[in-house]
Amino acid sequence: MNSDLGQWDSGLSLTEELARTWNDDIIWWGPESIGATYTIERYAQQHSGPFRAAFSERSKQTISVAWPKAISADFFEWLNFSTVPAGVFMGMPATGSAGEFRVIDI
Numbered sequence: 001m002n003s004d005l006g007q008w009d010s011g012l013s014l015t016e017e018l019a020r021t022w023n024d025d026i027i028w029w030g031p032e033s034i035g036a037t038y039t040i041e042r043y044a045q046q047h048s049g050p051f052r053a054a055f056s057e058r059s060k061q062t063i064s065v066a067w068p069k070a071i072s073a074d075f076f077e078w079l080n081f082s083t084v085p086a087g088v089f090m091g092m093p094a095t096g097s098a099g100e101f102r103v104i105d106i
Helices: 014-019 040-054
Strands: 027-029 036-038 062-066 076-085 099-105
Touching: 014 040, 036 040
Parallel strands: none
Antiparallel strands: 027 036, 062 076, 076 099
């Protein structure tokens, strides 16, 4: 899954790309204002598709992994990448200036 994240050029449709590593009945909980999504198709339609359409010039990702003592999980990781807002996303306008994303998956 980590090798698929952020590359956006597999030649597959978004749902086919996600199906390589996600279960069909995935439930994804997003940050506040995004909400939750059930199934790969809904995730692609409600979150990932609009995200990809709104950003360009995405950098190669870096992945950091931690084994925190304060969180009851085996591990969590965060992805770091930069990209340029080239379209509206969640009400935020395109700026044309690169910004950095730090994504945490638990």
